Amino acid sequence: MVIQTNGLSFSFGDQQVVKSLSLEVPAGSIYGFLGPNGAGKTTTIKMLLNLLKTGEGSIHIFDKELNSNRIGILKQIGSLIEQPAIYHHLTGKENLMNRAMLLQVKEQRVDDMLKLVQLTAAAGKKAGQYSLGMKQRLGIALALLNDPKLLILDEPTNGLDPNGIIEIRELMLRIVKEGKTVFVSSHLLSEVEKMATHVGIINHGKMMFQGTIGDLQNINQPQVYIETDNTVDAANLLKRHNLEVSEIANDHLLIPFTSKQQISEMNALLVQNGITVFGINKQHKDLERLFLDITTNRN
Numbered sequence: 001m002v003i004q005t006n007g008l009s010f011s012f013g014d015q016q017v018v019k020s021l022s023l024e025v026p027a028g029s030i031y032g033f034l035g036p037n038g039a040g041k042t043t044t045i046k047m048l049l050n051l052l053k054t055g056e057g058s059i060h061i062f063d064k065e066l067n068s069n070r071i072g073i074l075k076q077i078g079s080l081i082e083q084p085a086i087y088h089h090l091t092g093k094e095n096l097m098n099r100a101m102l103l104q105v106k107e108q109r110v111d112d113m114l115k116l117v118q119l120t121a122a123a124g125k126k127a128g129q130y131s132l133g134m135k136q137r138l139g140i141a142l143a144l145l146n147d148p149k150l151l152i153l154d155e156p157t158n159g160l161d162p163n164g165i166i167e168i169r170e171l172m173l174r175i176v177k178e179g180k181t182v183f184v185s186s187h188l189l190s191e192v193e194k195m196a197t198h199v200g201i202i203n204h205g206k207m208m209f210q211g212t213i214g215d216l217q218n219i220n221q222p223q224v225y226i227e228t229d230n231t232v233d234a235a236n237l238l239k240r241h242n243l244e245v246s247e248i249a250n251d252h253l254l255i256p257f258t259s260k261q262q263i264s265e266m267n268a269l270l271v272q273n274g275i276t277v278f279g280i281n282k283q284h285k286d287l288e289r290l291f292l293d294i295t296t297n298r299n
């Protein structure tokens with residue numbers, strides 16, 4: 001594991017904002033750290049970066065305990081939290097050159113990073129004139145200058161337009177291809193589901209789900225969507241035939257899917273009992289809805 005925490009907790013005064021968190025971030029993954037606003041993501045990230053002292057529990061990064069190996073570990077982490085530290089009166093390239101001199105990194109690396117984040121054409125432009133998305137990408141290039149093994153990004157797509165979000169997503173995929181691990185927080189599952197290999201979902205500081213994107217899809221059981229104008233009678237009829245009805249709305253019902261056979265039997269049953277069926281089909285909840293269920297129902 002690149003990051004492993006055990007029973008990690010943190011309180012601001014008497015408000016416990018991180019509760020016994022056990023993160024497991026495998027090498028080479030894009031780990032989406034998800035949760036609604038105020039869930040405790042930034043606080044957790046600050047502990048991972050040693051910007052906040054761990055309350056209770058332990059943090060291991062690269063299989064070493066963080067507090068006793070602080071400098072060695074932090075040297076191998078690139079991070080972007082809140083606003084990137086950019087000088088607006090300098091060009092994009094000058095911003096990178098400044099940091100490169102401090103880190104004793106060669107100019108070639110600066111050019112490589114400009115290329116990676118697709119800012120080569122805008123390298124000579126003042127960073128103050130960059131769009132929000134370009135500033136974020138410059139921030140990521142700064143974080144990557146010293147070739148870290150792990151990149152930690154706190155809500156890098158916040159405030160970006162759909163194009164900016166796609167650019168950041170594609171950039172993360174390129175970064176992982178270089179053999180790095182990316183830990184990225186977001187409050188929107190839809191923003192990370194297309195690139196994350198693993199997700200951890202927290203709410204009120206507690207881990208609600210952790211696993212691969214595939215595991216998340218697996219708990220997302222398919223449903224049969226029945227469109228009808230008489231949902232109450234239809235639901236009662238199905239219940240009398242020992243079928244579970246998971247949702248009754250004005251124009252449709254949802255029934256947990258078991259088989260194709262079940263769909264045709266339900267259709268026949270409804271029609272034979274005089275209930276008009278406008279449509280009947282199998283569907284998955286979209287992941288965003290699943291995320292809402294996880295973060296609202298299981299506190």
Ligand SMILES: Nc1ncnc2c1ncn2[C@@H]1O[C@H](COP(=O)(O)OP(=O)(O)OP(=O)(O)O)[C@@H](O)[C@H]1O
Pocket residue numbers: 012017035036037038039040041042043044187
């Ligand atoms: N310096 C602080 N002092 C007191 N409480 C704080 C402080 N920083 C954060 N909190 C509280 O801790 C809780 C978790 O905040 P945190 O910023 O970690 O959440 P988050 O998941 O990153 O949310 P967001 O996406 O809104 O940044 C919130 O209730 C917040 O009000």
